[in-house]
Amino acid sequence: MVTIAxxxxxxxxxxxRGMPLQRISFTPHPVWGKTDEEMYAxxxxxxxxSGKPLMKEVVASLTTPLTADEMKTGTVTxxxxxxxxxxxxxxxxxxxxxxxxxxxxxxILPTQEKVDAMxxxxxxxxxxxxxxxxxAQGAFPAWSYTVQHVAVNAVMAGAIPDYxxxxxxxxxxxxxxxxxxxxxxxxxxxxxxxxxxxxxMNYGIGAMGPFNQANAVIGRAWTLMSKNLDGGGVAxxxxxxxxxxxxxxxxxxxxxxxxxxxxxxxxxQKGFKPEESVVSFFFGFNITQGQGGKGLGMKPIPHYHEAMxxxxxxxxxxxxALFILDPLVAHGLGDLGFKTKDxxxxxxxxxxxxxxxxxxxxxxxxxxxxxxAANLTDDMMIPKWPRADSYTxxxxxxxxxxxxxxxxxxxxxxxxxxKWA
Amino acid sequence: MNRRKxxxxxxxxxxxxxxxxxxxxxxKKSDQTKKEGAAxxxxxxxxxxxxxxxxPPITLxxxxxxxxxxxxxxxxxxxxxxxGADAFLNQVSIWFKKNMPNVTTVYRxxxxxxxxDDPKLNAEIKEKGQAVIMAIGH
Numbered sequence: 349m350v351t352i353a354x355x356x357x358x359x360x361x362x363x364x365r366g367m368p369l370q371r372i373s374f375t376p377h378p379v380w381g382k383t384d385e386e387m388y389a390x391x392x393x394x395x396x397x398s399g400k401p402l403m404k405e406v407v408a409s410l411t412t413p414l415t416a417d418e419m420k421t422g423t424v425t426x427x428x429x430x431x432x433x434x435x436x437x438x439x440x441x442x443x444x445x446x447x448x449x450x451x452x453x454x455x456i457l458p459t460q461e462k463v464d465a466m467x468x469x470x471x472x473x474x475x476x477x478x479x480x481x482x483x484a485q486g487a488f489p490a491w492s493y494t495v496q497h498v499a500v501n502a503v504m505a506g507a508i509p510d511y512x513x514x515x516x517x518x519x520x521x522x523x524x525x526x527x528x529x530x531x532x533x534x535x536x537x538x539x540x541x542x543x544x545x546x547x548x549m550n551y552g553i554g555a556m557g558p559f560n561q562a563n564a565v566i567g568r569a570w571t572l573m574s575k576n577l578d579g580g581g582v583a584x585x586x587x588x589x590x591x592x593x594x595x596x597x598x599x600x601x602x603x604x605x606x607x608x609x610x611x612x613x614x615x616x617q618k619g620f621k622p623e624e625s626v627v628s629f630f631f632g633f634n635i636t637q638g639q640g641g642k643g644l645g646m647k648p649i650p651h652y653h654e655a656m657x658x659x660x661x662x663x664x665x666x667x668x669a670l671f672i673l674d675p676l677v678a679h680g681l682g683d684l685g686f687k688t689k690d691x692x693x694x695x696x697x698x699x700x701x702x703x704x705x706x707x708x709x710x711x712x713x714x715x716x717x718x719x720x721a722a723n724l725t726d727d728m729m730i731p732k733w734p735r736a737d738s739y740t741x742x743x744x745x746x747x748x749x750x751x752x753x754x755x756x757x758x759x760x761x762x763x764x765x766x767k768w769a
Numbered sequence: 770m771n772r773r774k775x776x777x778x779x780x781x782x783x784x785x786x787x788x789x790x791x792x793x794x795x796x797k798k799s800d801q802t803k804k805e806g807a808a809x810x811x812x813x814x815x816x817x818x819x820x821x822x823x824x825p826p827i828t829l830x831x832x833x834x835x836x837x838x839x840x841x842x843x844x845x846x847x848x849x850x851x852x853g854a855d856a857f858l859n860q861v862s863i864w865f866k867k868n869m870p871n872v873t874t875v876y877r878x879x880x881x882x883x884x885x886d887d888p889k890l891n892a893e894i895k896e897k898g899q900a901v902i903m904a905i906g907h
Contacts, residue, residue, distance in 0.1 A: 421830075424826065463818055
């Protein structure tokens, strides 16, 4: 039994898993938040898809003999279209649009000539398998893809060949930027090392806005790959975000402002050398502004740490807290005595507290598990996140004001870009 | 992927597909593209590459044989853990008590995330149950 909001998802996913005729009955959506009487009325009513009495249909599904089609065995290779398409430029744009291969904005048409130029920017062979990607781990079978598939998507996004190793590194992780959840989740890629300057990426004024080709296009390529390399991003089937998220257009691409940061670069924290080029991934709910919060009016040095603590108040502990700090904030924290990222993380972990009673009412936050859980009472205050490494920090921005932004996102992995050159 | 072709290959009736608005809309748009393509014949043509990755082959799984009746049988009601599924399945249990009192229902919350397998529960159902109703959604 499936709530009707997931109708197409359920049918298509069952087919992709080898059960195209799986017997599914549908209820109205949602069941969450409905009274017992309302839910029972669903059962007494009709399946909104078939129009038949719901529970009679369920019982029939369990007791009606299988048809020959339902007992079929064998193997089917899903079609993905011809290797090439030939038509006029306008018709090809329309074809890509109609077949869900774009972000609904015009693309650069991936001719062989442009794809070949892209392929020259890597030492890897065109037919080498780069990785596997799925719109949601466990929920959909993963697709594989080659260097050439990635190159085609890079061309479509508007990439120049110099960007290709970075785009390949992103593809190699198999991380989809369009994760299929009802939560309209977002993804971030933090870029570190020499590649930032080689590609003339912007880590200064307006770094996270539409003010730089590399920042914009690398992010867009990630979205296009998340649609085309794994069959993702089909709303209602392989993408279920209830409201969607504007960040999904080209994701959060955050080149770190290493030269103006008082701290070691993010990738060095993760064990890479400063001279290596690395992309690090984050995943979670969303990003928000940190201006005007508690403590920021303090003089002579604003109490940035208090604002950071207060600003994560609405966050759910399912994901962590990623702070994107203008260099002025990072240096200001140093002036306040926080000389390392670990020191500010420890302070936040010890001072950002939430009551047990409130945690119990939250949807995506959970009480600590283990022996100590038995001693928790409603009036106790506990850390919002149980571990200090739930707080992560990246320095980015042009120092026009001491501001920070913060995202309810968790770190996932860091990978080498150099490996894909 | 062309879902219409995929599902047709797998034995799903085009009639069943007609009930899925997204597929119907896609088919309509595809037809429009063909007409526009015909109208602009004579313009220079380009050949471009397909950006799609490689889906794995799908092995068709025959469904489990059906029961002749639910009378006297035990039906497991399995929640995937999304909010509300437990309360909803409780109403399903009540429905059986009222309408098919000879059916025994057993509620279980599947272990792991919604997409994770739960071999322990599957073994229990095979041993003690004769049918399963699984609730997906919230």
